[in-house]
Amino acid sequence: MKQLFTFVSLLFSLHVFSQTEKGNSFISGNISTRYSVYTPPNGSTAKSNTFSISTGISYGKFVRDNIVWRTDISESFDRIYGKNGSGSNQTITTSIPNTNISLSSVGLYYFGKERWRGFVGGGVSAHGYFSNIETTTNGVNSRQKRSEFSVTPVFEAGAVYFLNKHLALQLAAATNYFPINISGFSSGLLYWIKPTTFEIDPNEFTTLQKGRWMLGAGFGINTERYKNNNPYYSSTNEERTQRNSIGIEIGKFIKDRTLVGLQLGYSTSKNVYVYNNNLIPNQEGKGMTFSGGIFLKKYLIPARFTPYFGIGVNYMRTKSTYSSGNSIDGSSYANIYELNPNIGLAYVISNHFLVEAQLASLYLNYTPEARTVSVNISGGLRPGFTLSYVF
Structure with missing residues (x-):
């Protein structure tokens, strides 16, 4: 915990x-x-x-x-x-x-x-x-x-x-x-x-009003490579890692300051190990994760700077395969169910942009294959920030 x-x-x-x-x-x-x-x-x-x-x-x-x-x-x-x-x-x-x-x-x-x-x-x-x-x-x-x-x-x-x-x-x-x-x-x-x-900015914004939509997206590409040309090195002489991810989030204000939305994500990973010793075949591991969820967020004050609380229900499906040479040694998968209440602060930059800081969150995860339940509570004055586009 x-x-x-x-x-x-x-x-x-x-x-x-x-x-x-x-x-x-x-x-x-x-x-x-x-x-x-x-x-x-x-x-x-x-x-x-x-x-x-x-x-x-x-x-x-x-x-x-x-x-x-x-x-x-x-x-x-x-x-x-x-x-x-x-x-x-x-x-x-x-x-x-x-x-x-x-x-x-x-x-x-x-x-x-x-x-x-x-x-x-x-x-x-x-x-x-x-x-x-x-x-x-x-x-x-x-x-x-x-x-x-x-x-x-x-x-x-x-x-x-x-x-x-x-x-x-x-x-x-x-x-x-x-x-x-x-x-x-x-x-x-x-x-x-x-x-x-x-001076307090007197401008009034319509960013959080009923009928408006919020859109967010992100992606990541990461490549790592290690190589050792020493022929007497008994372990791997080359290791390659590739990770890719993409995600999208969209929501609609069904009431003033009340947002309901959907989020989707997909990521892949690949690890390759090449050995100097010909007696050891090359090894490869692949992973894939799909995630989807719905969320509700309530902005509490009709002002440019407002606290909010939210709750999300998410599902994640992971699959991993392991191979040695030309044969597949095994595979595994997991289904993860998550409940995520959270609180934070939001600031309206303009009629089209909103920045948020999540101050505290609870992650309750259940994995039926492993029969495990995990709980994580986090918070602080040093959070990450997200920028969203409202249209």
């Missing part, structure tokens, strides 16, 4: 501040836990479980107008426990706890006006890793310890867009090198502790 909760300190003041005025501050963070248990077939004494917890908090305070000093603290802990005594005279138990701790402090300069703010700056980050692997074989203990510590510079650049007087959406890129080499972005929500000032 995965449980994730978000704690935010809500401090209110009657005094109204400029967004980046000295004395203002913001906060963001999350905490999550996960626990899972493997139950073996009847007659087996093997068992395993995993537990993890991670937390993180960011706090920034403007020490001068447009200059903020921000501190980030995060930690994660996970433990894997396993016991294997089936089919052997030996009983082996293994416990693997790992801990990661990170602390960073950066100074940032903000610029811009109204709802938009850009920022750039840098600082220093420290990271520690600790691992302690303990194994017991027929009562005899052995232990392996490992620790790492590093200190690196960090440079950041990004932008902030204010959704209202307290919440802002942030898109940022960070690197350990300067000039900044951007390879990816992170997104999240910031809570401005003291209310900020800007």
Whole structure:
């Protein structure tokens, strides 16, 4: 089970501040836990479980107008426990706890006006890793310890867009090198502790009104290849992986701020392993997943910025085949049924575009072939964002 909760300190003041005025501050963070248990077939004494917890908090305070000093603290802990005594005279138990701790402090300069703010700056980050692997074989203990510590510079650049007087959406890129080499972005929500000032846009939008349609689509193509030309290498000399996916989502507002829709998805994967040793035939694995579902979403407030709650019912069909040389070694399939209630925030950009941030969701999955039920709960102020087209 995965449980994730978000704690935010809500401090209110009657005094109204400029967004980046000295004395203002913001906060963001999350905490999550996960626990899972493997139950073996009847007659087996093997068992395993995993537990993890991670937390993180960011706090920034403007020490001068447009200059903020921000501190980030995060930690994660996970433990894997396993016991294997089936089919052997030996009983082996293994416990693997790992801990990661990170602390960073950066100074940032903000610029811009109204709802938009850009920022750039840098600082220093420290990271520690600790691992302690303990194994017991027929009562005899052995232990392996490992620790790492590093200190690196960090440079950041990004932008902030204010959704209202307290919440802002942030898109940022960070690197350990300067000039900044951007390879990816992170997104999240910031809570401005003291209310900020800007003019509320008086425009009225028809984006969420009855009769309008919403359309979303996406695709992905990923190719990986590994090759080793060493003729004395006993393992694979070539590995190829290909993954493709496509999805579409369409919905209609049956009432003002009430959306009903359908989503469809299809993905394929292929893995090929070529061996140097002619005695070992080439191996290939193929996978296919089809998904479909219906959803209902309710936007709660007749405003440009509104919370929403939704619920989806999904079905996924997966099939996998395995072959060695010219013969098929086996195949497997699974049917997965999913229930997905969720909550989040939406912001109307214009009469045709809507951006949403899912803050918390529950995934309840049932796989009849494996007779398993899984529950995942997630949430936080660092969600992903989706952009939809409304017509």
